[in-house]
Amino acid sequence: MLLSFKPTRPSTYKATIKIHPMKIYQSLRMVHLFIFTVLVLSTSSLQAQQKFITVSSTTSTEQSGLFKHLLPLFEKKTGIQVRVVALGTGQALDMGKRGDADVVFVHDKTAEEKLVTEGWFIQRREVMYNDFVLVGPKTDPAKVMASKDILAAFQRIKTSQAPFVSRGDKSGTHAAELRFWKEAGVDIVAEKGAWYRETGSGMGPALNTASAMNAYVLADRGTWLSFKNRGDLVISVAGDTRLFNQYGVMLVNPSRHTHVKQAEAMAFIEWLTAPEGQAAIADYKIAGEQLFFPNAKK
Numbered sequence: 001m002l003l004s005f006k007p008t009r010p011s012t013y014k015a016t017i018k019i020h021p022m023k024i025y026q027s028l029r030m031v032h033l034f035i036f037t038v039l040v041l042s043t044s045s046l047q048a049q050q051k052f053i054t055v056s057s058t059t060s061t062e063q064s065g066l067f068k069h070l071l072p073l074f075e076k077k078t079g080i081q082v083r084v085v086a087l088g089t090g091q092a093l094d095m096g097k098r099g100d101a102d103v104v105f106v107h108d109k110t111a112e113e114k115l116v117t118e119g120w121f122i123q124r125r126e127v128m129y130n131d132f133v134l135v136g137p138k139t140d141p142a143k144v145m146a147s148k149d150i151l152a153a154f155q156r157i158k159t160s161q162a163p164f165v166s167r168g169d170k171s172g173t174h175a176a177e178l179r180f181w182k183e184a185g186v187d188i189v190a191e192k193g194a195w196y197r198e199t200g201s202g203m204g205p206a207l208n209t210a211s212a213m214n215a216y217v218l219a220d221r222g223t224w225l226s227f228k229n230r231g232d233l234v235i236s237v238a239g240d241t242r243l244f245n246q247y248g249v250m251l252v253n254p255s256r257h258t259h260v261k262q263a264e265a266m267a268f269i270e271w272l273t274a275p276e277g278q279a280a281i282a283d284y285k286i287a288g289e290q291l292f293f294p295n296a297k298k
Contacts, residue, residue: 052081053264056093056101058172059202061247062086064222064291069284074271080264088202090170096121096250099257102265105272107172107220107247121250123266125273128281128292132176132243133224135207136162136216136236144216150240154184161195163215167206168198172245177218180242207233220245222291247292249273272296 061067062084071082085095089106096104097120104121106112116124134153136144142162144153157164158181167174181188188196197213199206203223210217211231219227224235249269254260271277273296281294 050081051079051261051264052083053102053261053268054083054085054100055103055105055268056085056087056091056095057105058089058092058107058247059086059204060107060173060220060223061105063202063204064220064226065286066222066281066284066292070272070277070280073280074268074277077271077276078264078267080267082268086202088167088169088171088174090175096252099252099259102252102261103249103268104252105247105249107245108175109246109248111175112248112250116250120253120256122253123251123269124248125250125269125296127247127249127272127296128278128294129244129246130221130292131238131245132173132218133221133235134216134237135210135219135224135233137214138232138234139214140236142216144236148237148239150180150237150242151184153237154180154186157216158184158186158191161193163213164196165206165210165213165215165217166196166198167203168200169202171202173203173218173220176245180218183242225286225289225291246295 057067063086067082067084071084075081085092085101087095089108089111092101092104092106093108093111093115095101097115104112105127112121112124115121132150134144134150136142142153142156142160144156147153156162166177178188197209197215199209201209203219204227206217207219207223207227208229209215211229211233214232216236217233221238249272251262251265251269252260254262272281278294278296281292282290284291
């Protein structure tokens with residue numbers, strides 16, 4: 001007996017799965033939380049691997065462009081990143097005293113040596129020098145260009161009451177300026193008038209103010225050479241031995257501030273004062289003119 005049948009067309013259907021919106025939100029939230037956690041852990045790991053030190057330094061080393069030249073060389077050699085806070089020397093020293101830096105790199109030898117004696121810093125080393133220059137208008141209203149004597153120049157500026165810009169920021173340059181007024185027999189606190197403008201700023205802004213006022217200003221040669229907005233300003237007095245400008249580097253005393261990164265900080269100090277760092281300082285030039293002269297003691 002033969003049986004026959006007709007194939008039937010398979011039935012088709014669609015299954016609909018309903019998911020509550022709250023579950024979708026919770027799932028997405030878990031995914032986002034997972035991604036965020038991975039990113040945080042990765043960033044933390046990279047930060048832990050990145051060695052760095054903080055250096056409080058004078059504005060002249062920053063605004064002259066010296067650090068942009070030196071620091072990539074040091075970081076490439078050691079893997080240690082240097083984070084610079086550029087301030088007037090007085091403020092840079094205060095930052096080191098508070099323990100907010102690992103290294104201080106400034107230019108007020110008298111103040112530096114005093115603070116080493118007091119125990120705030122250790123391992124002070126001389127690094128380099130340049131000189132200060134008295135910058136002023138081409139017309140030379142105080143008639144100071146006839147002499148290389150910086151004290152005589154300051155006396156003539158006071159007598160003529162020609163416009164003078166002071167940084168007024170307790171920097172190394174400001175300390176030198178106050179020293180020159182005193183040695184010139186001028187009590188600048190008592191005798192200053194409208195002709196004497198205190199800016200409370202770094203070297204670059206002080207030079208900008210002097211350019212705008214057509215005034216005299218004491219500057220470090222490095223910043224002056226890199227300064228572009230000169231207007232009618234020129235070097236009025238240079239070459240006096242009193243204008244010698246020494247830079248020193250010091251380690252913040254880890255006995256006072258235990259968080260100081262002594263090993264990394266000393267690596268930077270050693271590199272600056274070793275032949276490689278000294279050669280790098282000598283190599284830094286603007287328009288073929290050397291800005292700083294290495295003189296670390298061997």
